[in-house]
Amino acid sequence: MPQLLLELFSEEIPARMQAQAAKDLERMAREHLAAAGFLPEALKTFAGPRRLTLVAEGLPLAQADRKEELKGPRVGAPPQAMEGFLRKAGLTQDKLVERDGVYMAFIEKKGRPTAEIIAEMVEAIVRGFPWPKSMIWGTKKLRWVRPLKRILCVLDREVVPFSIEGIESGDVTEGHRFMGEAKPFVAKDFDEYVAGLEKHFVVLDVEERKQRILEGCKTLCFARHLELVEDQGLLDEVAGLAEWPTPVLGDMDPAFLSLPPEVIRTSMRTHQKYFAVRKAGEEGLAPHFITIANIQAADGGAVIAAGNAKVLSSRLSDARFFWDEDVKVGFEPWLEKLNGVTFHAKLGTMAQRVERIVALAGEIAPLVGADVEKTKEAARLAKADLASQMVGEFPELQGVMGGYYARTFGLDGEIADAVRDHYKPQGPSDAVPTAPVSVAVALADKLDTLVGFFAIDEKPTGSKDPYALRRAALGVIRIILENGLRVSLAKFGKEDLIAFFADRLKVTLRDQGKRHDLVDAVFALGDDDLARIVARVEALDGFLKTDDGKNLLAGYKRASNILKAEEKKGALPVGAPAEPAADSAAEVGLYNALRLLDKPLKEALAKEDFTGAMTQLAELRGPVDAYLDGVFVNEPEHRDNRLRTLAAVRDAMGQVADFALIAG
Amino acid sequence: MSREKPKSFQSLILTLHDYWSRQGCVILQPHDVEVGAGTLHPATVLRALGPKAWNAAYVQPSRRPGDGRYGENPNRLQHYYQYQVILKPNPENMQDLYLGSLEAIGLDLRTHDIRFVEDDWENPTVGAWGLGWEVWCDGMEVSQYTYFQQVGGLDVSPVAGELTYGLERLAMYVFGVDNVYDLPFNDPDAPLGATTYGDVFLENERQQSEANFHGYDVAVLKQQFEQMEEQVPLMLARSYQDKALVLPAYDMVLKASHLFNLMNARGAIAVAERASYIGRIRDLCKMCASAWVEQQEAA
Numbered sequence: 014m015p016q017l018l019l020e021l022f023s024e025e026i027p028a029r030m031q032a033q034a035a036k037d038l039e040r041m042a043r044e045h046l047a048a049a050g051f052l053p054e055a056l057k058t059f060a061g062p063r064r065l066t067l068v069a070e071g072l073p074l075a076q077a078d079r080k081e082e083l084k085g086p087r088v089g090a091p092p093q094a095m096e097g098f099l100r101k102a103g104l105t106q107d108k109l110v111e112r113d114g115v116y117m118a119f120i121e122k123k124g125r126p127t128a129e130i131i132a133e134m135v136e137a138i139v140r141g142f143p144w145p146k147s148m149i150w151g152t153k154k155l156r157w158v159r160p161l162k163r164i165l166c167v168l169d170r171e172v173v174p175f176s177i178e179g180i181e182s183g184d185v186t187e188g189h190r191f192m193g194e195a196k197p198f199v200a201k202d203f204d205e206y207v208a209g210l211e212k213h214f215v216v217l218d219v220e221e222r223k224q225r226i227l228e229g230c231k232t233l234c235f236a237r238h239l240e241l242v243e244d245q246g247l248l249d250e251v252a253g254l255a256e257w258p259t260p261v262l263g264d265m266d267p268a269f270l271s272l273p274p275e276v277i278r279t280s281m282r283t284h285q286k287y288f289a290v291r292k293a294g295e296e297g298l299a300p301h302f303i304t305i306a307n308i309q310a311a312d313g314g315a316v317i318a319a320g321n322a323k324v325l326s327s328r329l330s331d332a333r334f335f336w337d338e339d340v341k342v343g344f345e346p347w348l349e350k351l352n353g354v355t356f357h358a359k360l361g362t363m364a365q366r367v368e369r370i371v372a373l374a375g376e377i378a379p380l381v382g383a384d385v386e387k388t389k390e391a392a393r394l395a396k397a398d399l400a401s402q403m404v405g406e407f408p409e410l411q412g413v414m415g416g417y418y419a420r421t422f423g424l425d426g427e428i429a430d431a432v433r434d435h436y437k438p439q440g441p442s443d444a445v446p447t448a449p450v451s452v453a454v455a456l457a458d459k460l461d462t463l464v465g466f467f468a469i470d471e472k473p474t475g476s477k478d479p480y481a482l483r484r485a486a487l488g489v490i491r492i493i494l495e496n497g498l499r500v501s502l503a504k505f506g507k508e509d510l511i512a513f514f515a516d517r518l519k520v521t522l523r524d525q526g527k528r529h530d531l532v533d534a535v536f537a538l539g540d541d542d543l544a545r546i547v548a549r550v551e552a553l554d555g556f557l558k559t560d561d562g563k564n565l566l567a568g569y570k571r572a573s574n575i576l577k578a579e580e581k582k583g584a585l586p587v588g589a590p591a592e593p594a595a596d597s598a599a600e601v602g603l604y605n606a607l608r609l610l611d612k613p614l615k616e617a618l619a620k621e622d623f624t625g626a627m628t629q630l631a632e633l634r635g636p637v638d639a640y641l642d643g644v645f646v647n648e649p650e651h652r653d654n655r656l657r658t659l660a661a662v663r664d665a666m667g668q669v670a671d672f673a674l675i676a677g
Numbered sequence: 678m679s680r681e682k683p684k685s686f687q688s689l690i691l692t693l694h695d696y697w698s699r700q701g702c703v704i705l706q707p708h709d710v711e712v713g714a715g716t717l718h719p720a721t722v723l724r725a726l727g728p729k730a731w732n733a734a735y736v737q738p739s740r741r742p743g744d745g746r747y748g749e750n751p752n753r754l755q756h757y758y759q760y761q762v763i764l765k766p767n768p769e770n771m772q773d774l775y776l777g778s779l780e781a782i783g784l785d786l787r788t789h790d791i792r793f794v795e796d797d798w799e800n801p802t803v804g805a806w807g808l809g810w811e812v813w814c815d816g817m818e819v820s821q822y823t824y825f826q827q828v829g830g831l832d833v834s835p836v837a838g839e840l841t842y843g844l845e846r847l848a849m850y851v852f853g854v855d856n857v858y859d860l861p862f863n864d865p866d867a868p869l870g871a872t873t874y875g876d877v878f879l880e881n882e883r884q885q886s887e888a889n890f891h892g893y894d895v896a897v898l899k900q901q902f903e904q905m906e907e908q909v910p911l912m913l914a915r916s917y918q919d920k921a922l923v924l925p926a927y928d929m930v931l932k933a934s935h936l937f938n939l940m941n942a943r944g945a946i947a948v949a950e951r952a953s954y955i956g957r958i959r960d961l962c963k964m965c966a967s968a969w970v971e972q973q974e975a976a
Contacts, residue, residue, distance in 0.1 A: 191791070
């Protein structure tokens, strides 16, 4: 079956857009082909620095012929209706067939040649491609991510002829810009195309480019007893910057190793897109780097290595200059500078924020077993590095630099660690701080952000969360739970913020496979101690998986339905149920079960033994079932006492969770 | 004109002039008003707009008062040169033409690693933006390459392609010099004697740095800024032969922009005020751009 090969060849496509472009090309092509009734046997797309490519296998050369039935006007309908129908059907009246008093038209639709459909498809894709940013160029009106130079489009080894704003389709493409002949070549199918690219020094598949990079790096490292410091994000990026990625190892002046490794790595990665290396089996960095060149140079890369080494050297000289200048300044002048830095127009300066964090951290310290004075000092210094030159240059090193500077200035180790770690956790895979002083400052930092932005009504909405408040709330939740801290959130925020935490906790628990209705059922108790909430949810989750749990929940729902129905007739009787007559076994059974339950349930709850509390509740299951099956509540002379009994069941269970909010 | 590999800062410039001249560019001289970037030369900002074709190349000194280091930093200057090329409409083979210019100055494209790395250029003070790249040679940014999409808040159509070469940095790389002041300004073997970049500019960097950071009177700068700001619409309201005086008005915008840069270097502009100053300059620039396009389209 015929194969379609399409290549959109352009000037350099930003690396960060390539992966999504390959996906968009695939989606759009599938949609167009499906709309034309084609289902390719296989369809694959590729993206690289200068090209988007699609190959589809198993397309017919034409659409199948189709018969269409069109229902026309009734016999005797006005002539205008008939004229309109004939125009639409493209037939004369003698070709119509009368069926059940209605004129019918039968139209044979010849399937169109696939090439025509492909030509339309490519035009639609090119004109409607969802690039995050696109441009016009020269005198054209066409938009593409950068100027589009060529379109290769062959179906079954034949060029699909079309032209889009003066760009003619063809069977010609180009290989590497500089290597090989650097001349266009012909490709009439995918095999020729891939082989041609290979011959002209282009690796089509991004995964192969990554493989080539990693293997090249490992070979270079192995020879020098080095190890690559792996960096997935960097790998993804550099694989989009070179068609013939060729790792080149360069040297760095070992004197730079006195800089913190984070500084060296950040400078290498953000400015130069280099990989760092370390000595095999050792911590820290080795005085080398690997750059991923786009050519295999005639001289083996010596010029490239030397040139890059020089650039890195000047970058690291800048970094060292920042370090040297910073250690001459120190925390106090930086803190002074924070007076002039606006945190947010409505939330004051950074210096004011620091004051708030100090106060808050001081309150939190005793709750987490941290020394109050150390905590306040750490909080006071935590944001100072924002005024340092190094953090000005590399904002992602905030905190990290503060930690280094604190140690350099001889500050207490716990304080230095807290300064370093107080932004943590910065993402789901980032570790949470565990040292008490760090925990207190990290919590204060996030709570101040949350309380502040909630107070000025800058809450996240939908996908918009410009101040990363969800991340901050999640950070608070993780720090509390993973450190087993016992704090009441109500101390720090109003109802809307507590509800926001509840919401984030639900997301967290749902990600762990917990039902969100259970979280609601527990939150309804008004508790704001996250550790206790989670313990309750876990116990409840376990309980509801047992037979007793499921049945008791059903019993609860029946009881509360009865209570709700009766409540509509008038206020329910209050007070504890009286002892029922001895001859009513079901009533006596439930009465006794409730009486026996009261004390151990309260004890278990007081000890926060929620699994124990559930076990106690399980004792109710049999008596509740028997009661609901055997007792008629609305018997006039017993009604009040029986309603009191059901209310007692509801109240007893309500101490554990609001079962009314549980689905099922 | 010799087509040998350049050996000095000035022969690098001459080589680029020669190369772009051969492509059909008019070779201009610098604009005589202080600007913060070569783009701001009216040959780029104004000529990029309107329907007419325009191909030009020129050297423009850039003034960055805040970047002065008293001549003590080996690669930071408050006055340095940019080589600018503007091609409108951008030719189909503009990338090839650009790469040809690198070969002309002696870079072997099969030995060096040339990369086009995404960089979306914008200049908020003139309401301009475009898409393009930083061009890297062995990891060093040697040029900015931009397809202008808007200037002065107006669409650039046909599109103009702009190239900016940081001349000192490029020269340091090509000649293997680590300190800008050691760059050979003329041929080191010149019969009349060798002159370095430092011989020409070191004292200028020292004096101008002191003036930029401590010398200018902030109150005077502020007053001058406000005067320029007032004058721009007045100048645009005047006309000669039925044409508003756009070119003199634009010079005033440039002066206002430079005064702003000086105030900024003096630390006289609070963070919160910055955006408002930039907005004021942009508004002036937009007025000029609109008037310019009107004249171009009428012509």
